[in-house]
Structures are given as structure tokens and as C-alpha cells.
């Protein structure tokens with residue numbers, strides 16, 4: 412499906428971003444492992460978290476979903492059944508990597524499959540440590556989906572320094588560790604999103620300038636009854652849209668403000684972005700706030716590589732903002748972008764070049780020479796069926812002086828089913 416984007420006259424209105432994808436996945440997985448019933452409200456209707464729910468059903472977990480509330484009857488750590496058909500993770504790396512950790516730990520006999528994009532993403536990063544823990548997991552060519560998981564002779568505790576700042580990898584190891592008698596300890600030097608340890612209440616201590624998180628069979632898995640906050644990663648598209656349009660006055664409601672997720676706002680503030688947080692509170696075990704976005708004058712920035720893990724999903728839309736900032740912006744240390752739903756460094760370089768922006772792709776980042784009065788070409792944007800490419804291109808196109816087209820626009824449903832309604836609803 413092609414969607415047309417016309418130049419926006421203003422970015423004004425009140426938007427409630429969709430429920431957080433990362434938290435939705437985890438809430439369902441952890442609820443299924445708990446003993447008892449969890450009521451998760453504001454569960455995401457996006458394709459990825461729905462893939463997680465479908466996999467759980469095949470594993471014998473009973474759940475009902477109505478008006479954004481999901482009721483899950485936990486089966487406990489040892490309650491999954493061996494599914495009689497492959498578990499389809501669709502496009503979702505979080506489903507495959509986190510459920511992969513859980514199922515390998517539980518020793519469930521199963522096969523996990525994914526779409527073309529997911530089948531091309533490396534799973535070796537989880538296969539290696541899980542194998543070291545005594546789990547029985549293998550993939551096509553030892554590294555890709557389909558993954559085959561079998562029973563094992565017990566999960567051994569592992570002390571694991573994370574080789575990449577990846578919350579999916581961290582979670583896969585910790586989740587498998589929940590099936591071991593001895594503790595599994597993951598050490599992370601650069602902090603990645605911490606929803607797994609927060610929602611499970613895992614022990615986590617500051618250690619040698621990083622964080623040591625541990626878990627074992629002794630950790631009780633809590634019931635997951637709470638409201639899922641709005642997705643900061645989705646809100647980021649509007650933080651940027653509101654910042655690059657001169658006529659903007661936007662209120663984003665109930666946005667998740669977990670500090671391991673919000674580096675994009677910090678970077679936009681360093682660039683001159685103007686945001687006001689109100690109505691700050693806790694929902695579940697996560698901070699949330701409303702964010703008011705005002706027009707501003709953006710200037711170029713050199714992004715601190717330490718912030719990269721905390722804005723990994725927002726880098727594409729930050730690159731759009733940088734095209735409208737006065738002067739040079741530099742992103743480095745972001746090689747991980749090449750391992751997402753598509754190679755997002757190469758894809759964004761093509762999108763930005765199509766728009767006419769002055770950019771240079773680097774092996775681990777991008778250099779962008781921005782101009783406040785930059786006018787993107789009206790053009791057709793490819794998306795590689797990657798939701799974040801489509802949404803970044805749409806925001807870019809909204810500052811053009813003519814009509815643009817976004818290809819395969821339905822892919823936004825992976826994380827943000829009503830993205831186009833929200834875009835077209837701005838005035």
C-alpha cells in the first residue's frame with residue numbers, strides 16, 4: 412500500500428501514542444510464567460506484541476483480549492506444552508529472542524519461525540550463551556531462524572558480560588537463567604533498556620561502573636497487572652515533527668519516560684528542542700508523563716556514543732531532525748542499526764539522499780549537514796517494509812513543498828497501527 416504525504420501546515424493537536432511494544436511483549440510473557448491471573452491494560456494491538464500472544468496460545472497459555480485489556484492465566488514456569496506447529500514470531504525480534512530464552516530454559520520442544528526480515532537477522536548472539544548454559548537450541552546454519560529448541564539436562568548458571576549493548580540479548584540470557592538452580596548473572600557496561608529486570612523485580616546492583624543483574628529459579632515471577640505506558644519510541648516521531656515544523660503546538664499524552672529509553676529527548680534538547688513534561692507519575696513499574704512540544708531552532712549535535720543504546724530505535728527519526736538543524740551532526744557507535752528489521756544505516760542513508768539532504772553514511776553512523784530551511788524533494792520513499800523507515804520518511808515528507816509517497820506503508824502496523832490516522836489528523 413502506498414500512502415501519500417502532503418506538506419503539513421502545522422503540527423498541532425493532542426496525540427496518545429500507542430502502547431509500548433517492549434513492555435507489552437514482556438508483560439504477556441511474564442504473566443504466562445506467573446502462577447495466577449494477570450490483567451494487563453493498554454496492551455498493544457500492533458503486529459509484534461500480537462505475535463507474542465499467538466505464540467503463548469500455542470504453548471497452552473489461556474488468554475482473552477478485549478478493548479486493549481489482556482487477561483492471562485499464568486501456567487507457571489513449568490506449565491508450557493510442546494506446541495504441535497511452529498511458533499510464528501512474524502517480524503518480531505523481541506518475540507524470537509526473549510521467547511527463545513524462555514523456551515530454551517524451559518526445555519520446550521518447539522520450532523520458532525519468522526518472516527523474511529526476521530529470518531535474516533542473527534540469532535547466534537542468543538544461541539551461543541544459551542548453549543553455554545546447557546540449553547538445547549540451534550538455528551539454520553547455526554545462526555538464523557528457524558530455531559529448533561529441545562529438552563536439556565538442566566540449566567547451568569552463567570556469569571555473562573554482555574558483548575553488545577542489547578536488551579534482547581540480556582533478556583534472553585536472564586530469562587533462561589530463571590530456570591536454573593544457580594544464579595545467572597549478566598553484566599552490562601552500557602545500560603540497555605531495563606524493562607525485563609524492572610517488571611520481574613530481578614536483583615540488580617551497580618558493579619565496576621556498570622550493572623550486574625541476576626536471576627534463578629528462586630526468583631518468584633510476579634503477576635503482571637498494570638497499565639502499559641505509551642511508547643516513547645512512537646512518541647519520538649512527534650517530538651521531531653513538532654520540532655522541525657514552525658507552526659507546532661503538540662501535546663503527547665501518557666508517554667513512557669523510562670530513562671533507559673528517552674535519550675532521543677535528551678539529544679533533541681541538546682539540539683535546542685523544547686519539551687515540557689507534565690502529569691508525571693508511575694504506571695506499573697514505569698515512569699510516564701505528558702510531553703508538550705513547542706517550535707524551536709535546532710542546531711547540529713555530536714551524539715555521545717554512550718547514549719546510543721538508549722535511543723537505538725529513535726536514531727532514524729533523529730537523523731531526520733538533524734537534516735533541519737543548523738550545521739553538522741555526527742552519529743557514531745551505532746553499528747547495531749545494521750542488524751535491525753533492515754540495515755537501518757543503509758536504508759536511512761537512501762531515504763535522506765532521496766530527500767536531497769547532505770549526508771554521509773559511515774560504517775557505524777552518519778554525518779549530516781543540516782539547514783533550518785531545508786526543503787525535502789517531493790519524492791517516492793522506499794521503506795524495506797520496516798515500520799520505522801516508513802514513519803521517518805513520512806515525517807521528512809511532511810516538510811516538503813509537494814506531495815510524496817511512502818511505499819509499503821502498512822508496515823507501520825508492526826509498532827504503530829494508527830500512525831497514518833495520527834499524521835493525517837494533525838492540522
Ligand code: S3P
Pocket residue numbers: 432433434505576577578579580582603604723724747
Ligand atoms: C528491544 C530492544 C532493542 C530494540 C527493539 C526492542 C526490546 O533491541 O531495538 O526494538 O524490547 O528489548 P536490542 O536490544 O537488540 O538493541
